[in-house]
Amino acid sequence: MGQWLPLAQGGDARAQVGIASIYLNGLGIAPDHSLALSWCKKAADKGEPNALYLLGSMYRDGHGVERDAIRALALLRKAADQNFHWAQYNLGLMYFMGEGIPPDYPEAYYWLGIAAAENNNSTVQSTAAFLLDEVAAKLTPEEIEETKHRIRDWKPAQSQP
Secondary structure, eight states, X not given: OTTHHXXXXXXXXXXXXXXXXXXXXXXXXXXXXXXXXXHHHHHHTTTOHHHHHHHHHHHHHTSSSOOOHHHHHHHHHHHHHTTOHHHHHHHHHHXXXXXXXXXXXXXXXXXXXHHHTTOSOOHHHHHHHHHHHHHHTTSOHHHHHHHHHHHHHOOOOOOOO
């Protein structure tokens, strides 16, 4: 944290989210959700996708904040729109499981499909691909085809606060 702190204090969003992660997960220090939230908000306000994802996860799980599925979805969506694959996966999972919202299987298929198309054999890609089969079982062939068109048309957004 020694090298990141001056950068974070100077406004570097990547350093801010790094420090937020350290506090959130207690990496080498005692966890402090309040400090994690503070640093994460600073980076999220700059549109940093990792910070948006982390903050969305905090709202989803109630770490340092009251659980708020709607706010979690909005933050995860901002990160997912910037091609942050873990946010795409988590959006798909929230829609599939109905975490704090009614299940939305076409939307789950959409976000999991985007995460599965990552093309680098990562954990997020293989996990999303596995869940796609589970979600597809809840959709009609027409819904699957329509959602596949949406996936093909998807383009990442640029970072913006």
